[in-house]
Amino acid sequence: MKTINKRTILRTAAAVLLMTAVVGCLYFDGINQPEEADANTVIEYDAQLRIQTLTEGTGRLVFAILAPVDWDLASNATLTLSTKNLTAKNHLYEKNGQTPPFTEEITGEVLELMPETEKTPATVESDKLVSGLPEQDKPWAEALELCSEVGIGGNEGLENVPELKWVVWRSKTIFTITDDSDSNDTDNPEINIYATVHIKLKTGMTPSTFYMGYAYTYDQWGFVTKNARHAVEFKKLTVNPKAMPPIIKPSTFRYGDIFAVQFIPFMTGLENAQDVYLCGKAVYNSGQVAEVTERSDKNRMEYISAQQLFERYIYPKEFFGLPADAVIEELRFYFTDATGEIAVHNNASGGYLLEQAAE
C-alpha cells in the first residue's frame, strides 16, 4: 500500500478548500467518517449538511458517495435523512396567510437510489442560464465525474487506488427552499436549515487507501461547475485487512479441553507465510498470567491445504505450562510468522479472546 506523501495531501487539501469555497449556499458542516476501517465491516457515521436559504427553489435532495466499485454501495449502504430548522420559518408563512410547506421536521427518511434513467438538468437558471456543460443532461453518477469541481477529488494521481464510482441517492421529500435573507425576521434570524444524513455501509474485502467522496445538491440544479449549488467533500479512508477470527474445533469446548485452533491467513499479513505460529496468553488461578510468545515446534501450526488454513491442536494447560490443577479463566491467541514481526490479532490486548461454553 502506498504511503501518501505530504505534497499529495497538501494538493488534495487545497483542492477541497477551493471546492468548498466556490460552493455558495450548500455546505458540509462535518462528516465524521472514520479514517480507518476494517475490510468487510459495517461502519456508520453522519454527514452534517447546512443549507443557506438564499436561493428559492424546489427539489429533492440528491446525495452521492464516491466509493470503490466492489463495495457495491447500491446494495450495501443505507442512508437516512433527518432535518432541523425546517419549520423555523413557518410563522412567516402563517403571518402571510400561507400554508407552510412543512409542519414538522423530517426524521429518519430513507433515501432512495437515484433511478439510472434519471439525468441531471440540461439547463439551470441561477444568476445566469447555464447549459451545455458536459455534466448537464447526464446520468447522475456520470455527471459527478464530469463536473470539474467534483470528479474523483484527491484520488486522481494516487497509486493503488481501487476503481471508484459515485453512487447517488435522492430524498422522497420534495423541499421548497424559500429565500429568507431579507425577511427581517427579528424573532428568528436563523436562515440555515440543517440536515443529517446518517450513512451505514459495508466496506469491501480489499485493503486500500483512498478518498471517499461526498456531494449533495438538489435535483433541480445538478452538479454544475461554477454554479455554486452543490457541496462536495473528500475524506481519506484506509481499509485495513481483517482477519477471520480463529475457528475452534469442536465449536463447543471449555478451557480444560483439547481443541484445535484454526487460522485462515487469507487477506492477512500472513497470507503468504510458509510457517505460522500460535501464540497467546492464559489467565488462570485468579489473575496469574502465562504466555507463549516464542516460536518453536511446540506452537508451529500445521497447514491444512484442503481447507487453506493453519491448525494447531492444544491442551491449554500443557500448551501454557500450567499446573494440572490450574483453573484457566481466560485464553487469548494470535498468530505470527517465523520472524515474529508479522502478527495477526484483533488489536485487542493479547489477541483473540476464546469464549468457552457454559459447561
Place this chain on the structure above:
Amino acid sequence: MKQIAIFLITVCTIAFLSGCEEKQTLPYIPVEETDEEIPHEGEDVDPLTVNYQLDKVLQCDPVNTDGTDITNKLDFFSSPARISVSISPTKTLFTFENGELIPFYPFAEELQSPVECELDTAVVPNELRRKDTGEVLATFENDGFVISFHLDSKSLTYKYKFKSIN
C-alpha cells in the same frame, strides 16, 4: 449229602461276602493326574494376562459422535498409555499405566493398580467394572478395550482405544 451241600453254600456265601469288603492290594502306588486348570486348595493358577497399548485417541462431540482421531495431533500421546488385564478362574485384575507425557488422567482418582474387576458380559458392550465400587473402568468393544472420559466439558467425550500387544 444234603448237609454237605448246605455247608458248601454257606462257605461260598461267607467267602463272597467277606471278599467284597477286603481292600485290593495294587502292585504300584497310584498317582492321581492333576488338572492344571484346577488350582490346588488355597492357591491360584497362573493368570492369563493380556497387555494393551493405546492405539487411538478419539474426541467425540454431539455433532461428531464417531469422533475425530486426535492421536497424532498432540505430541504427548507419543508416550502411550498401557493397560493389562489378568484373568484367572477366581479373579480379574486391571492395571493402568498413564503415558509419561500425558498431562491428564482418564479416571477421577488415581488407580492403585492392580484393581480387582469383573467383566459384565450381560451388557453390550461388555463392561469392566471395579469389584469394590462398581465403577466402569473400560468397555470391551470389537477387539480391544476402550476407556471413555471427560476433561472439562460434559459434551466432549474422549476415548482411548487400546490394542493388544501380546
